[in-house]
Amino acid sequence: MVCPSPNGLTRSGFDGGKMSAQTTHEVQVTVASIDLLSGALRSLDTAITASRAGEKYVAAHLAALRAAAALLAAYARPNSRRPTSVWTLVTKVVPEFTEWAQYFAAGAGKRAAAEVGLGGAVTPREADDLVRDAHEFIDLVSEKLGVSRQLTLPANVAAQSVIPDNVIPIKRRAVSTTK
Numbered sequence: 001m002v003c004p005s006p007n008g009l010t011r012s013g014f015d016g017g018k019m020s021a022q023t024t025h026e027v028q029v030t031v032a033s034i035d036l037l038s039g040a041l042r043s044l045d046t047a048i049t050a051s052r053a054g055e056k057y058v059a060a061h062l063a064a065l066r067a068a069a070a071l072l073a074a075y076a077r078p079n080s081r082r083p084t085s086v087w088t089l090v091t092k093v094v095p096e097f098t099e100w101a102q103y104f105a106a107g108a109g110k111r112a113a114a115e116v117g118l119g120g121a122v123t124p125r126e127a128d129d130l131v132r133d134a135h136e137f138i139d140l141v142s143e144k145l146g147v148s149r150q151l152t153l154p155a156n157v158a159a160q161s162v163i164p165d166n167v168i169p170i171k172r173r174a175v176s177t178t179k
Contacts, residue, residue, distance in 0.1 A: 054114035
């Protein structure tokens with residue numbers, strides 16, 4: 001199901017493997033949000049260049065966590081309740097990201113196993129899939145926050161191809177993304 005939004009973007013529900021988000025209202029982007037989003041991009045760079053599946057998975061999951069924290073820095077209001085997982089807060093504060101939050105929350109156990117070095121905790125395919133999904137999630141968070149971004153490649157990756165100024169512009173998406 002695809003629904004038009006007020007700003008012309010489209011949104012599709014979790015149907016056939018598609019997850020997306022739609023802008024629902026204006027927000028004041030904070031310095032903390034920008035810093036967290038930058039950290040998410042650095043973690044994504046680390047994931048892309050990691051040689052081992054476990055390292056790749058951990059870095060990609062942390063990239064998604066940092067992007068989720070960027071959302072919360074922009075949308076959440078402080079409260080004195082007990083500590084809650086980032087993913088639980090995302091579902092409450094920015095409900096259009098609920099499916100993404102559930103997906104990444106489900107991978108937290110694998111991340112923890114990979115972090116402590118349990119061999120075989122994740123396969124190379126799972127790690128590559130999570131890198132791709134974290135990238136999509138960061139794109140959606142950037143779009144939600146109204147932040148355009150550029151991904152700067154590490155020197156060892158940039159040396160493999162000719163890229164002007166070692167920067168790849170990341171295009172904003174105007175349609176739903178596929179997981």
